[in-house]
Structure formats: C-alpha cells, structure tokens
Amino acid sequence: MTQQPARLCILGGGFGGLYTALHLSQLPWVKQEKPEIILVDRSDRFLFAPLLYELMTGELQTWEIAPPFEELLAGTGVRFHQGTVTSVDLAAKQVQLQDGHALSFDRLVLSLGGETPLDRVPGAAEHALPFRSITDAYRLEERLRVLEESEAEKIRVAIVGAGYSGVELACKLADRLGARGRIRLIEQADQILRTSPDFNREAATKALEARGIWVDLDTGVETIAADTLDLSYKGNVDTIPVDLVLWTVGTRVSDVINALPLKQNARGQIVVTPTLQAVDYPEVFSLGDLVDCQDAEGQQVPATAQAAFQQAEYVGWNLWASLTDRPLLPFRYQHLGEMMALGTDNATLTGLGFKLDGPFAYVARRLAYLYRMPTLEHQVRVGLNWIAQPLRDAIGAIDP
Numbered sequence: 001m002t003q004q005p006a007r008l009c010i011l012g013g014g015f016g017g018l019y020t021a022l023h024l025s026q027l028p029w030v031k032q033e034k035p036e037i038i039l040v041d042r043s044d045r046f047l048f049a050p051l052l053y054e055l056m057t058g059e060l061q062t063w064e065i066a067p068p069f070e071e072l073l074a075g076t077g078v079r080f081h082q083g084t085v086t087s088v089d090l091a092a093k094q095v096q097l098q099d100g101h102a103l104s105f106d107r108l109v110l111s112l113g114g115e116t117p118l119d120r121v122p123g124a125a126e127h128a129l130p131f132r133s134i135t136d137a138y139r140l141e142e143r144l145r146v147l148e149e150s151e152a153e154k155i156r157v158a159i160v161g162a163g164y165s166g167v168e169l170a171c172k173l174a175d176r177l178g179a180r181g182r183i184r185l186i187e188q189a190d191q192i193l194r195t196s197p198d199f200n201r202e203a204a205t206k207a208l209e210a211r212g213i214w215v216d217l218d219t220g221v222e223t224i225a226a227d228t229l230d231l232s233y234k235g236n237v238d239t240i241p242v243d244l245v246l247w248t249v250g251t252r253v254s255d256v257i258n259a260l261p262l263k264q265n266a267r268g269q270i271v272v273t274p275t276l277q278a279v280d281y282p283e284v285f286s287l288g289d290l291v292d293c294q295d296a297e298g299q300q301v302p303a304t305a306q307a308a309f310q311q312a313e314y315v316g317w318n319l320w321a322s323l324t325d326r327p328l329l330p331f332r333y334q335h336l337g338e339m340m341a342l343g344t345d346n347a348t349l350t351g352l353g354f355k356l357d358g359p360f361a362y363v364a365r366r367l368a369y370l371y372r373m374p375t376l377e378h379q380v381r382v383g384l385n386w387i388a389q390p391l392r393d394a395i396g397a398i399d400p
C-alpha cells in the first residue's frame, strides 16, 4: 500500500506565506517525502505592500505590485486555493473556509497578517479609510477621483498616524493633488516616525515641509464624522472640516487567530519559539505580523515585510526538516535598515552603513524592492517595464 503524502497548509499568501511556499518548492525533497502543499488566501493576488502607495500616484500598476498567485506558483507544485479562512480546529487538524471547503493538514503555517483597527474612535469605521490592501487602495482611488472631479477649490485630507504609512501616504497624496491638496498629518506623540533613525526622520520632516503638509503633534482624534474631525490638543477640542480621512494607526490580529487555543501576547499575537513553532503545537508554524517572536539571540523581531521575508526562509526549511527528521534551525533576524518613499521623486534609506535621501534613494529603493519581488519571471517582467516606461513616455511626448 502506498503512503499518502503529508499535507501542508499555508494560510495567508503575504510576505510570510507566499515566500514560505516558494522556499518549500525549492528544497531538495526526495520523491516519496514530498508533501502536498496548499496555499490559501482570500485574495487571488499577492500584494507587495511597501509599493502600495505608488498605485495612488500612477507610478506603478496593479499587475506590478499584485501579481496573481496562480502565475507566481505556476510550475512550483504548490496548489493555490482562493478562500477565506473562518476557523481552524487544531485538535482535528482541519481548516474551515467560508466557501464550505474543509482542508485537513499534517503541518500548518499561520501567516494571515494583521488588520487595521477602525474601532479606536467613534466614527472611524463609518468615515475613515484604512490603507492596507488593494481593495483599500481602489476605494481611496475612487474617493480621490470624485473629489478631483468636483468643483471644490481645495481637497482636504486628514491622515491619522505619522508612522511610516502616514508619512509615506501624505507625501504621495500631496504630489498627486498638487496645489489643490490640503493635507494634514495627525499624531498623538510629540514627533513623527518615533522608531526611525534620525536621518530618515529628518529627511521625512523636510519632505513634509516642502509639500506644505501640516503636522499636528501631541494631537488626539476624538471623533470622526462624514465631513468633520474632532481633534484634541492640550485639553481643547477643535472641529475641523475635512473631505477625506485616512486611518493608519495600529495593527491587530484577526478573529480567526484570537479564537485559537495558542499562547498569545496581550495584542493577540501568537507567541512562537525561535524555530517559529507555536508553543505546545510543534506542527503549527507561524510568522509575519501575527507573531510575537524573539529570535535565537533574544532580539524582538519587528512586524515588517523584511522580517516576514526572512522568517519565511526558516519556516520553509524547518517544515522540510520536521518532515524529514532533521534538526530545526532557530531563526536569526538581521536588520537590514529601513526605506521610505517621500513623494514621487524622493525617498530616504538607512541601513548596512548607508544613509541616502533624494532621487538616488528613490531609485535605490525601487531596485531593492525589485530584487525582493517573488519569482525571477515577475522580477524580469517588472524590471523590463521600468526600463521601457521612460522610453514610452519620451516617444509619447514627441508623437503628435
């Protein structure tokens, strides 16, 4: 009698899940050891989130930053199943999907990422837009288009949170809206980009000033209404008129994760061992934004694409090791630095002994992300398009 191959389910195809699947497909499986690998995601596309802002300025197109899973996984032996995970029964080793499908597993990878909490102030869920997914970007595009086509002299945008997302979004939207834009960045703390290196914070401050973006520090958002925002500063509450509110503050894990009997921290993140396994559940691996992870040296690993990308290599390896009776490797995080887009021709980056801002940083950031894109085929298609685009623009400019 032939033995059934082990089944490995990867839930969530973001930086953690997709790159785990791609690593797994490249490992040296002996034929009879090769497991069935299934990647589940509610979307049909992977999203390269750090380049999501570029959709709002038309610098990049959806196919470049969000290629379909079917295309990325072609020829890898990994099966893609589009579906929304509604629950996981760890005792029965079964995943339940919204479409009624149930998937059994021998090994599970939890990589469902995080969600933007819109319940922190009254009115946020009804009137503020998050900026995390392609759907969020399309919704924002639609709102901007309506405002741009309106008779309004000015378009007033408030962005809540002056972390990476808030600052990057503010600069890109300021460049898109030009003189018509009135952009306001609201931050509860006494400075922007609290966790950034000074160089990046200073470059970002200059970029915000150059674009005339108002920055309200030490300011809380009390309530959000359809066309106003209540802001509190030093005990006083001011109501300001606004056309669009974007909410970029916080990350939380989904209800599917909260419902699991796994060890979780106060923020609901799954606590994992340095080998990226859930405590007391060695068949469950987890990575990315939904884990609380200390690496082999005890460093706390941040919730970033960079960390998820590095963890994916270890999860892939450790799954292979656990199915082939080899020792598992503890994760070692290497902080490579941070990069930020600061408009359509400007960026800043700090890391590996380098500090750079301005147009050169803009190009360096693009190239670094091109290198990180999944699959060589996709990198080549996007890279060729980036080379061809300026030529097309130049021809378009002289063509009557």
Ligand SMILES: Cc1cc2nc3c(=O)[nH]c(=O)nc-3n(C[C@H](O)[C@H](O)[C@H](O)COP(=O)(O)OP(=O)(O)OC[C@H]3O[C@@H](n4cnc5c(N)ncnc54)[C@H](O)[C@@H]3O)c2cc1C
Binding pocket: 011, 012, 013, 014, 015, 016, 017, 040, 041, 042, 043, 046, 047, 049, 050, 051, 052, 053, 083, 084, 085, 086, 111, 112, 113, 114, 131, 132, 133, 164, 165, 254, 256, 287, 288, 289, 290, 303, 304, 305, 306, 307, 308, 339, 340
């Ligand atoms: C706009 C933006 C800019 C960013 N910029 C940077 C940056 O410059 N540098 C950096 O390091 N990090 C950046 N990040 C953070 C980075 O994207 C995340 O840390 C990273 O994506 C985490 O990877 P992950 O695999 O945990 O989650 P994700 O990449 O978010 O993937 C989660 C996947 O799970 C799927 N999913 C979720 N719930 C379900 C469900 N119930 N059923 C089925 N599928 C589900 C989602 O569709 C998604 O594909 C940025 C994030 C955003 C939103």
